[in-house]
Each structure stands twice: as C-alpha cells, then as structure tokens.
Amino acid sequence: MSPVGKPKSHESAVAHVSGTAVYTDDQREPAGMLSLYPVLSPHARARITKLDVAPALAVAGCITVLTAADVPGENNTGVIIHDEVLLPTDEISYYGQVVAWAVGEDEAAAREGAAKIVVEYEPLPAIKTVKEAIAANSYHNDPQIIRRGDPDVALAEAEHTFTGEIEIGGQDHFYLETQVSWAIPDGEGNLQLYTSTQHPTETQEIVARILGLPKNRVVCTCLRMGGGFGGKESQSNPFAAAAALATYKTGRPARCRLRRHHDMLITGKRHGFLSQYEVGFNSDGTITAMKAVLTADGGWSLDLSPPVLGRAMLHVDNAYYVPNLVIEGHIAKTNRVSNTAYRGFGGPQGMIAIEEVCDRIARTLNLPPDVVRERNFYHGEGDTNRTHYDQDIVDNRIARVWQEAKAGADYMVRRAAIAAFNETSPYKKRGLAITPVKFGISFNNVQYNQAGALVLIYTDGSIQLNHGGTEMGQGLHTKMIQIAAKALGVKVDRLRMMHTSTDKVPNTSATAASSGSDLNGQAVKNACEILRDRLAAVAVHMLNLDAPEDMVFEDDWIYCRTYPSARITFDEVVKQAYSERISLSATGFYRTPNIFWDAKLSKGRPFYYFAYGAAVSEVEVDGFTGTFKLRQVDIVHDVGESLNPLVDRGQIEGAFVQGMGWLTMEELVWDGEGRLRTFAPSTYKIPTISEVPEQFTVHLLERAAQDGVIYGSKAVGEPPFMLAMSVREAIRAAVAAFGNADYVPLALPATPEATLWAIEAVKAMVRQGQPVEVVS
DSSP, rough: OOSSSSOOOOOOOHHHHTTTTOOOSSOOTTTOOEEEEEEEOOSSSSOOOOOOOOOTSSTEEEEEEOOOGGOOOOOOOSSSHHHOHHHSSEEETTTTTTEEEEESSHHHHHHHHHHHHHEEEOOOOOOSHHHHHHHOOOOOOOOEEEESHHHHHHHHOEEEEEEEEEEOOOEEEEEOSSOOEEEESSSSOOOOEEOSSHHHHHHHHHHHHHTTTTTTGGGEEEOOOOOTTTTTTTHHHHHHHHHHHHHHHHOOEEEEEEEHHHHHHHHHOOOOOEEEEEEEHHHHHHHHEEEEEEEEEEEETTTTTTHHHHHHHHHHTTBOSSSEEEEEEEEOOOOSOOOOOOOOTHHHHHHHHHHHHHHHEEEEEEEOOHHHHHHHHOSGGGGGGBBBTOOBBBBOOHHHHHHHHHHTTTTTHHHHHHHHHHOOOOHHHHHEEEEEEEESSSSSGGGGEEEEEEEETTTTTTEEEEEOOOOOSSSSSHHHHHHHHHHHHHOOOGEEOOOTTTTOOSOOSSSSOOHHHHHHHHHHHHHHHHHHHHHHHHHHTTTTTTOOEEHHHHEOOOOOOSTTTSEEEHHHHHHHHHHOOOOOOOEEEEEOSSSSEEEEEEEOOSSEEEEEEEEEEEEEETTOOOOOOEEEEEEEEEBBBBBBHHHHHHHHHHHHHHHHHHHOOOOOOBBTTTTTTOTTTTHHHOOOOOGGGGEEEEEEEESSOOOGGGBBBOOSSHHHHHHHHHHHHHHHHHHHHHTSSSSOOOSSSSOOOHHHHHHHHHHHHHHHTTOOOOOO
C-alpha cells in the first residue's frame, strides 16, 4: 500500500504534545555557554554621539560587549544588497535597532551589563509612514511597472469609473519560538551553528561574511522551528551572526535568544502597503481597465522587499481578467523595522486591492458581489485566460472550485436567509461573502527553484533521509518520509529524518514560497530512484531474471512485475549490494523546469502552476461594539493529489485563521515618534480558538492531480492564507446592511473600532440623502 496520499499524522506529533521535541534552545548546553542581551535604540533615527561599554564590563559575569568594532569581516547582513549593518557605527535607523550586545555568563549578567552601557544620541528627522516617504520621495528602488493593453484609453471610454486607495496594515509573525541561535567553536577555527532558520545556507553565508571566513568553515543546522511563516527566512541571520561574533571574540559557545518583546521590536513584519487605484467598468460589472500604484513599506533596509513587491504586482489580478491594466510598484524607505517575508509574500497585499474594487463595483451597480466576481474570472482561451504578465493559465480551475464552494455552502439559500434576518434585526447584522484565490507557485527568483537531497541506506536496511528543506511545524518532513517510502517501496518505519544541515545538503534554497514539498520532494524522489535502480540490478541477478526495469519495490519486497512470485526482501538485496561493493548512498537534485522571467519587459512564465481555492464566510456584526462573530466557514481548496490530506487540511485551516487575524484584528501601532507600541501579547491581538467557528468545513478538490509535480500534489502553505479575504468581505456586507450604502469604506485590519467607524459612515451616507440600495 502506497504511503503517499494517506492522512499520516505529523512525524513529530507525539514529541510535540509530550514536550520531548528538541528545539534549538532545548539542547544540552555545552560547557561555558555564554548568553547575549541587546541594547536597543530609543529613537526612530538618530546619530550616536557616545557609546561607552566600560560600565558593563564592571558587572560581575558580564564577559564582553559586542560593537561594530568587533566585526572581523564585513559588518553587513543584507541579503540582496549589502545595506543592513549588523551593528551601527554612527547612525541608527529605526526604533528598537540593536546598538550593541552584552555578553554574559548567563542571561541575567548579560541583561545587567546591557543596562549599564552608556549610549548618547542626537535625534534626527525620521520618515515614519509610507505617505511621509512618498512626500519625501524616499524610496529603495526605481518604480517597477507591468502593463497590459491601454488603460488610459479604456478608462476614457468606460461606462463607469472611480478612484480610491486603501492602506494595508502589516503583521507580526508571532511564531511560538522566538529568534534563537547557538554558536559552538570546535577548537580548530570552525564553527557549528544551531539556528531556528528557514534558510540554513543563507545563515551560513551571512555568518561567514561577518567573520571573514569561507563558507566551508561554518556549518549551519536547523533542528526544527517553533513556527516561521517567513519571519525566519532572512531575519534569523543577524541573531546567528551576533552569537557567532560572541564566539569568535571569546572562544566560547554563545547563544542569542530573544525575549518576546525584543523579537517584536527588532524583527521585520509583513509589509504594510498603500494601494491606490483607478478603475473603469461596464454596467454589467465587468472590469475594462485598472491603474494601480502599490507602495510597500520596506523599512530602513531592503531585505526581501523587491520580490515581495514583485509578487504583489503579479497577484493584483487575483482570479480576474482585466484587459487593460497597469501596475506601478514602489518600495518606500522609512525609519521602521526592515519588513520581510511573510506567508503569501506580497500576494495578499496585491489581491486585497482588486477584492476591494470588485465589492465597490457591485455596490455601485446594486449587484451581488459574488456575481461581479464571477463575471470577471479568467476564462476560455487566449487573452481572457492569460495574465497581465503574459502567462497562460494552463489548467484553470477557478470556476470549478467556485461552484463547488457555493454549492457545498448552500450559498444562495443562506444569502436569502441572511437578508431576511437583517430586515428584522436592527442592532446586529449578518454578512455572507465568497472570494476566490489564484496563487502562483515558484520562487520569484528563478535560481532559487532548485533543491538537493542525500539518502543513505545502511546494511541492516534502515535509511537516513536528508534534504534541504526545514521543518517549522508545517509537516514537510512528514511528506518527505512518505515520498521516500513510496519511491523505495519500503515502510515508513525504516526511515529516519535527519536534521537539515549545510554539511549534508549544500547550497539550498529557503523553505518558503510554498515550494518545500515540490522542490525537496522531487530531489528526495530522484535520490531514491537512483538507489532503486542500483538495487534493481542486484535483485534481478538474485532472482535469476534479466530485466531490472521490471522490478517492483513495494512493502519491503522487490519482485518482478510480470512474474510476481519471483520476489526477495529489501533487506536481502541491500546486503548483497554491499557485498558487491555497490554504493548505498545517493544525492538527488531537482530544478523546476520551464520557468523564466524577463525583468526588462516584466513578462514571462514566473510560476510553474497555480493553486486555486474559494471560501464562503458568514459573520455577525454587533452594531454597538463593532465586534464580529465568525459563524461558519466553507472552503474548497485545490491541493492537487494530496500527499497527506491530514497535513494539508491543517495547513488550510491554519492559514485561513492567520489570514483572518491579519485582516480583522492584528494591528501594528506606531506612535508619532516612530515607536512600536504593540510589542507584546497584551497589546497585539492574534486569533485564538474562540475566533474559530464550530462550523468549519474544508473540502479538498477531488480528481485534481497536477501534471509535472511530485506525485500529482500541489503546494498548500501560502494559498489558503488569502481565503480569509472572505471574512473581511462578509464583515463589509454586514456593515452595509446597517445603512444600505453604495460604498463601504472598511479599514484594514477591520478591528472593532474600524468596523464601528464604517457603520457610522454607511449610516451617514443614508442620512445625507443618498439613494438606499439593497444589496443581498
């Protein structure tokens, strides 16, 4: 029986719930381990006029203090361009920036030492918002443009037009395990890192850069992460570098482990965006033209902002065909944290704009929003099924998931019932909405679409499995075990998953872009097939046969397809292969085929395929408090031929809830001085179990195997995040019912305060004599 496609529980599930799973900071400490504690800037921008570390060194147990002067290599951790100093020399660029690290025998000593360090500043003018950056012409990059058709002519000829803008908030990653790294010297000038990172190869590279070492002197290992969501793709590097620098300076092992409030202050978030648009449309609701300007808040350094902006620009269409479209993208340079990767990687910020447009068109024309969305779907062949960057949508499943979602949720009957409820309920209103998702799968940068693996078979038939992906709770390792078991025809209990490490699989890509299973799964399969071919050649001789291509590997047996009684155990063949001096280890490799991008023309085929989904959400909004209750969610999502339905359902549910948090409650608040005020669970609200509805149905699209991917499966990590847009649109529908206005301005996130303001706005529109338009 094939292990692929079965709802197998997470390979570390028992360890997770029993507390025996070992994370970076759970390991047994080496002798002499030191701890780091940061000194943070109290200003958004300032010049350092004095830095005196002597008082810290007088503290008992404070061993040393790390400053820029201690860096033996390049004092920079920038990943695309080198614009991100590890430790500042003369100027700080955001509130909470690390100025120095105190290093102590334990954390208490390091904390006391950090408190004694004297830093004096001369405050400088700071750019604190995207709109301030626009006014000051403060950008990290030149404008990026993608164009299709002639939007200016189409807008001039459109039956209806409107303009608008939406400010899109950021989001803290709020992983359970904060940033943490250990650095351990070997006494011979080499360094072992244990790091909570989604990108061990990049962490290896950055640490080598900081210390002025070749990469082969630095080994980076990731045991597992207590969550990442993109926040440990590049942002783990400075903390690994700080620990490594402490080890370099002292010759002793060192740990850098952030407290929650430090993590929230220091690290980058999901990019906030300002989206400005002008739209033309016909009386039937079809969009004829759209001009959009997307400005991402990059923060003080570039980090991964260019590909985040790029993905936003590539996803501003979501599932909709816009014949005349131009998108202009900017990265604002502000004095805030350097914003970074986050689940969806710009896709959600791009999609929000056109979902806002679709709802506004519907209410302007007094049409149901779901009808307007349907009328604008990509469809047919040729231009109507081709994106604005010239990629054909080869396997368009938008209409299919949409119709299945509507039917499964009994959408039309419930829409009528909600309209009737709202007629008789003056203080509470309900809303129902359905929204689609079309999300491209592949890294924006073509070179990252590659992966490696290393599979070792021992003479007792047990197997070690290594690959370049990292485990952050998403079930990647579980799927890799299933893939290897299927490819080798063995039972899963033979396989041991090894920790991800740069000395086993080098030059890896980040575990990101929803590509972990796609890339690493193919590399694992490739390695296993190499080994299977070697073993098949041995097995045919042992069975007195002569066609190794006819050998079947299944359930720990190897047998002939056309003569199945001729069979032999996997163990016997392995032992014989060793006796014949045949290698029992193999490296595997995979690169995604047939993808390309022309940066000059902003055209190409950047995605190997698209993942699709649709979600129906029903909410009830309290007119007195602005709070909402999510009553029911029904999802249909396309994961191809699922490798593991249990893992995939968990990913879909988790992504949806996380997306709901971003859209409705997770509000990052900076004060007038550029200081983050929401830096703890007491002030930053994330979803809890009480926000998850009892009626939460997830249906995996059936008969959905995808050609050219690992065992017909599709990526699942990021696409479901955007399904939560249905919650915000359902809140908008409920708000509209308080006043029946033709425009519902709803801030993002739609917090209770924002929802109350929206309710007051729609009531005011009616009071001012606007025509009352009922939208069911």
